[in-house]
Amino acid sequence: MNEYNIKLVGLDIDGTLLNTKNQISPRNHAAIRAAIDAGCRVIPATGRPLRGVLPEFIQIPGVDYAVTANGATVVRLSDGEFVIKNWLSRARLQKLYEATQGLWRVFDVFVGGSGYSEKKNLDAAEEWAPRNMAPYMRMSRQPVESIPDFIAAQEGFEKCSMFFTSEENRQKVRQIAQEMGGFSIVSSESNNLEISDEGATKGLALLELGRMLGLEKSQVMACGDSENDLPMLETVGLGVAMGNAPRFIQEKAAAVTATNDEDGVALALEKYVLGR
Numbered sequence: 420m421n422e423y424n425i426k427l428v429g430l431d432i433d434g435t436l437l438n439t440k441n442q443i444s445p446r447n448h449a450a451i452r453a454a455i456d457a458g459c460r461v462i463p464a465t466g467r468p469l470r471g472v473l474p475e476f477i478q479i480p481g482v483d484y485a486v487t488a489n490g491a492t493v494v495r496l497s498d499g500e501f502v503i504k505n506w507l508s509r510a511r512l513q514k515l516y517e518a519t520q521g522l523w524r525v526f527d528v529f530v531g532g533s534g535y536s537e538k539k540n541l542d543a544a545e546e547w548a549p550r551n552m553a554p555y556m557r558m559s560r561q562p563v564e565s566i567p568d569f570i571a572a573q574e575g576f577e578k579c580s581m582f583f584t585s586e587e588n589r590q591k592v593r594q595i596a597q598e599m600g601g602f603s604i605v606s607s608e609s610n611n612l613e614i615s616d617e618g619a620t621k622g623l624a625l626l627e628l629g630r631m632l633g634l635e636k637s638q639v640m641a642c643g644d645s646e647n648d649l650p651m652l653e654t655v656g657l658g659v660a661m662g663n664a665p666r667f668i669q670e671k672a673a674a675v676t677a678t679n680d681e682d683g684v685a686l687a688l689e690k691y692v693l694g695r
Contacts, residue, residue, distance in 0.1 A: 422694075423640075423657065423691045423692070423694075424637070424638055425459055425638055425639070425640045425656075425657065425691050425692045426458070426459050426460065426629075426632075426634050426638040426639075427459065427460045427462070427625065427628070427629050427632065427634055427638060427639045427640070428454065428459060428460070428461045428462070428639075428640045428641065428642070428688065428692065429462055429463070429464030429486055429621060429625045429639070429640070429641040429642075429651060429655070430451075430461065430462070430463060430464060430476075430641070430642050430684060431464055431465060431621075431641075431642060431643035431644060431645070431648050431651075432463060432465045432467060432472070432473060432476070433465070433466075433467075433607065433645075434644040434645055434661065434663060434664075434679055435642050435643055435644050435648070435661050435679055435683075435684060436463075436473075436476065436642075436679070436684050437473075437679065438679050438680045439679065439680055441555075443473070443475055443476065444682055444685070446682040446685040447682055447684045447685045448475075448479070449685070450682075450684065450685035450688040450689055450693070451476075451479055451482075451684075451688065452479060452480075452481075453688070453689075453693055454688045454692045454693060455479070455480070455481035455482070456481075457692065457693060459692050460481070460482075460483065460484070460632070461481075461482060461688070462482055462483070462484045462485055462486060463476055463477065463482075463485045463486065463487070464485075464486040464490075464621045464624070464625060464641060464643070464648075464651060465485070465486065465487055465489075465621075466487075466488065466489045466578075466580075466605075466607045466613055466647050467487060467488075467559060468487055468488055468529045468532050468533050468534045468559055468577065469485060469487050469492070469494050469499075469532035469533070470532055470533040470534065470558075470559050470560075470561075471534065471555065471558065471559030471560075472485055472487060477496055482496065483495065483496055483497060484496060484502075484628060486621055486624045486625060486628070487532070487577070488529045488577035488578045488615065488619070489578055489603070489605060489613055489615055489619060489620065489621055489647050490505065490603075490615070490619045490620045490621040490622070490623055490624035490625075490650075490651075491504070491505050491506055491507075491529070491577035491578050491615045491616065491619035491624075492504055492505075492506075492532070492577050492624075493624050493627070493628050494532065499532075501531075501532075502628075502631070503624055503627055503628065504575070505615070505616050505618040505619035505623075505624075506575035506576055506577055506616060506619075507575065507576040507577075507578070507579075507615060507616050508574075508575065508576075509570060509571070509573060509574060509575075509576070511601070512528065512570055512576050512579060513567075513570055513571070514599070515579065515595075515596060515599065515602075515614065516566070516567065516570065516579075518595050518599065519581070519591075519592045519595055519596075522583070522585075522588040522591055522592050523581040523582065523583055523588065523592060524540075524546075524547045524581075524582050524583055524584045525537075525540045525547050525580075525581065525582040526566055526579060526580075526581050527540075527560060527566075527579060527580045527581070527582075528566065528569065528570060528573075528576050528578075528579050528580075529576065529577035529578050529579070529580070530573050530575070530576055530577065531577075532577075533559070533560070533561055534556075534559050534560035534561070534580070535560060535561050535562075535563050535566070535569055536556070536560040536561075536562065536563070536566070537562070537563060537564065537565065537566055538562035538563065538564060541556065541557050541560060541562050544556045544557060547582045547584065547610070548582070549582075549608040549609065549610055549611065550608065552608075577615065577619075578613055578614060578615035578619065579613075579614050579615075580611060580612070580613050580614075581611060581612045581613075581614070582608075582610055582611050583610050583611070583612075584610070586610075589606075589610065589611075589612060592612055593612060596612075596614055601616070601617050602614050602615065602616065602617055603615045603616065603617050603618075603619055603620055603650075605645075605646050605647035605649075605650075606645070606646050606647065607645045607646065607647045608645075613647060620650035620651065620654070621641070621643075621647070621648065621650060621651035622641070622650040622651040622652075622653065622654025622655055623650070623654065625639055625641060625651060625654070625655055626639060626654060626655065635656070636655065636656045637656040637657075638656060639655040639656045639657070640655060640656065640657040640658075640659065640687075640691055640692070641655045641657075641658055641659065642659045642660075642661065642676065642683070642684055642687055643658075643659075643660065643661065643664070643668075644660065644661040644663055644664040644668065644679065645664070645668070646668070648660075648664075648668070649668055649671060652668065652671060652672045652673075653671055653672075657673050657674065657691060658671075658672045658673050658674070659672060659673070659674045659675070659676050659687045659691070660672035660674070660675045660676070661675075661676060661677075661678060661679055661683050661684075662675060662676060662677045662678035662679075662681065662683055663678040663679050663680070663683075674687070674691075676690075
């Protein structure tokens with residue numbers, strides 16, 4: 420008998436589900452399928468836009484929702500419906516863009532399941548993308564000529580993502596956004612900031628989806644490794660930090676599993692969902 424009764428699991432992707440080769444290990448894949456077969460929903464809970472979520476994850480039978488853009492959007496995968504939206508207004512994003520201009524190297528926006536970036540930045544992604552992620556940046560973002568012009572033509576925004584060549588500038592932008600107020604400000608890489616509405620976190624999105632599915636908080640579990648996972652790990656019923664997560668994240672999680680190169684996701688699913 421499994422004492423935990425977990426019925427919904429949100430999995431971060433980068434640094435959590437994916438190993439350092441950016442692959443889903445066979446054991447992780449098998450554990451996801453076994454958990455779903457046991458009656459538990461297992462879904463992505465990622466900072467990525469829907470366009471950037473791994474096909475090999477969301478095409479597993481039974482993966483029917485995705486928490487994307489750090490919780491700004493929850494997508495029902497069967498029909499692409501945005502069942503939860505906590506988006507930023509154009510006016511607020513324009514104000515943030517103008518207040519931080521000149522401090523960041525790249526300013527991207529996420530709209531309706533896709534990232535958008537200026538073409539010149541995507542062409543030069545090797546100069547700023549972290550951890551050999553330039554191919555992912557080009558896959559998950561559509562090129563535009565001018566981000567300010569693109570922002571002016573849109574209504575709602577899932578989040579913006581900034582990449583920096585200076586840690587000093589990154590901290591300046593964090594402070595500016597904090598002083599403006601009303602934002603959720605996190606990072607998933609050492610050279611970025613991801614800014615969304617304060618109501619948009621992976622944890623709040625998972626709990627809201629759980630309520631829609633008739634689940635209690637205690638039945639919701641999450642696995643993650645980065646700062647943008649911390650609200651999720653602290654909010655859900657059972658937050659599991661990866662063994663490769665920074666110490667401060669491990670200390671705030673309810674449990675710690677093995678690293679992303681040691682099938683940490685599979686071990687967590689096997690223990691807390693499958694009761695093995």
